[in-house]
Amino acid sequence: MRRHPALEPFSRDHNDALILARSLMEDRPGAMEELQRLWALDLQPHFAAEERLLLPLLTQDEAGRLLTEHAALAEAVAGLASPVGAGRLLHDHVRWEERTLFPALESRLTERQFAELLAATDAYERTRWAGNPRREELVRRRWSRRGESLP
Ligand SMILES: [Fe+2]
């Protein structure tokens, strides 16, 4: 199923996170340094945005899992896990969000909740463009292909 546009900014980040998770799980040289480099740049803002924007929409179980796994990933970045362990955590967390959590949200949010979430995740998406003009170009191209005119 196609991802709802309100969740797309998170799914875009997930593609990058899965590539990183794979290189960690394969224990490639430099993968752990790359994880630490991307933590401040990409992963931490992503987790913070999910916690700020999605937590109010989650069940207690979903919220518990999301927070527990974010905390475990923060510990992994602090060097408390092996590269393979950190990669596995990141991979499984992203897969859970993509395959279970996001479809659950897509099936139960009201139109109004989607509209509010879209405005908020769109604002989040734009914060990612400053250091990544390629991302902005890709997102703008996708919007225009779909004939969408987001603010
Ligand atoms: Fe997450």
Ligand SMILES: [Fe+2]
């Ligand atoms: Fe995520």
